[in-house]
Amino acid sequence: MTDPxxxxxxPPPASQPPIYQPPAAPAYGAPAAPAYGENVAYARPSAQAPSDKYNVLAIVSLVSAFFISLVAIITGHIALSQIKKTGEKGRGLAIGGLVLGYLGVVATIxxxxxxxxxxxAAVNNGSISSY
Structure with a gap:
């Protein structure tokens, strides 16, 4: 038993708190804390959180507008659809590619x-023979 x-x-005086207190149990129905790295400010019900990367098709649309207008129009529309769903950057690039692409098609026509x-007019004028 005890050694004489x-x-x-x-025992410690009643005015001092115990050295260790276990944490209090959480209340029932308390909301769960967000996962590590989750940004709550950008939570959207229908779309994912926006990312910091640019949509590749938006870049392709803008670049191809200077060479092949039809490719710029097609990739620009696809890029806008993807940006709306994923929240990526590049909406301005896609719109720029679309505008330049449509201007290129109109200029070609x-x-x-x-x-x-x-x-x-040259054929009717006689400058060029038609045979």
Whole structure:
């Protein structure tokens, strides 16, 4: 039992709190804490949280607008659809590619019409023989 040679142990005074207190149990129905790294400010019910990367098709749309307008139009529309779903960056790039792509198509149509009119006028004028 107890050793009579040891001094008696006195309990700590009531004014001092115990050295260790276990944490209190959480209340029932308390909301769960967000997972590590989850950003609550960007929570959207229908879309994922936006990311910091640019949509690749938006970049392709803008670059291809200077070379092949039809590719810029197609990739621009697909990029806008993907950006709406995923929240990626690049909406301005996709719109820029679309605008330049449509302007390129319109310019090409105008050039073809002007070219056809000039050829037809030259044939009627006699500058170019039709045989």
């Amino acid at each position: 040679n040891l001094p008696p142990v006195t 105008i050039v073809i019409i002007v070219w056809a009119v000039v050829i037809a």
